Amino acid sequence: MRRTARLLTGTALAVAAAGLTTAAPAHAGEAAYTGETAVTGTLKVSPSSVVPGERATVNTTACGGHGAAGDASAVGAxxxxxxxxxxxxxxxxxxxVPPSAQPGTYEIVATCGDSGRRVAGxxxxxLTPAQGQVYPRGSVKTGVGGALGPDPVRTAAGVAALAVAAAGGTWLLHRRARGDGI
Structure with missing residues (x-):
């Protein structure tokens, strides 16, 4: 029974390892199978990060200077x-890039006109421009108020009231522990 279990486990591991090696991602210049045809080379997309509504430029040397057909339908273009x-x-x-494009990473593909070779980038x-980080400003309108609120005098009065209450509570606990009673 153990021998059969080991044989089945070993076979399952070998099949899994074979599946991992055939599904490994391709590096630049290597071919990867996308289901239709092999994708080789790279397509440079500039800028690599855009905001919806901006234009993107692509270029490649994989087509040898001959024309190519680009496909940006993954992003809706x-x-x-x-x-x-x-x-x-x-x-x-x-x-x-259409204004309705959602944030994410999209594959842009070009097919060379002379050879049918496909390159991708x-x-x-x-949602934020690449020039700089956009930070939120202002307060959140929750209806509860802020920690420092609009009136620092009221905030100081509240802190003082809490300090008096804490001191009074400590004094009462100290008297009770000594046995003086309340």
Whole structure:
């Protein structure tokens, strides 16, 4: 019985290990299978992080300077064209991220016109601009009031009342512990 259990456990581990090695992510320049065709190379997305409504530019040298068709439908921008760029052997294109885009990471894909080769890159959509962090201002309207409130005199009076109550309570407990009674 133990031998059968070990054999089944070993077989299950071997199958799991084989599944992990075939599902490993591809690094830049390696091919990864996306279900349709292999994706090779990289697609540079600039800026890599955008706010909904901004434009993003993509470029790649994987197409050898020939045109390509871009697909940004994952973020809701649809298709766009990549044409020969300013640098030798590069194609470039741009698209606008729709104002309705939700925060997250989206895969942008380009398919080379001459070879059908696919390259991909990531675009991050955020709600805050990349230039600097936006910090909240003001108070939260809960209806309870703040710790320091709008009137520091009332706050000081409240703190004094709490201090007198604490001192009085301590004095009464001390008298009771001595047996003086109340």
């Amino acid at each position: 649809g298709t766009f064209t990549l044409a020969p760029g300013a640098h030798e052997g590069e194609v470039a294109g741009e698209f606008e 990531d675009l991050v959509v955020t």
